[in-house]
Amino acid sequence: MQAVGSFIHLVLWLALAMLLVRFVVDWVQVFARSWSPKGPLLVVLEAVYTVTDPPLIALRRLIPPLRFGGIGIDLSFMVLLLICYLLLTINSRLLLS
Known part of the structure; x- marks a missing residue:
């Protein structure tokens, strides 16, 4: 059971890392609209988005989306991060302890 727990732990950490990379890239694109990835970075980011x-x-x-007047806030990203952290914690408590 330890091997299964370790594999699940690795997959969840990779998912969290990909979500954080996506978060950073999305904000870079918000502040620098003319920026677009090129070369190997484009391939990596395509995998992250896929x-x-x-x-x-x-x-x-x-x-x-949560509406505040004319502004809509997308909560799905935060919910997905929370789900990943909860699954990581549950996995650590049940399968790795």
Whole structure:
């Protein structure tokens, strides 16, 4: 059971790392609109977006944006981060202890 727990732990950490990379890239694109990745970075970011898009799209269907007047705040990213952290904690308590 230890090997399964370690594998799940690794997968969850990789998912969190990819989500954090996506977070940084999204904010870079917000502040520097003319920036676009090139070369090997483009390949890495394409992989990150390919892995992180399906769960985010699924959560966006379930969780509507929080409206403040004319502004909508997308909570799906924060919910996905929270889910990953909770699964990581549960895995650590049950399978790795």
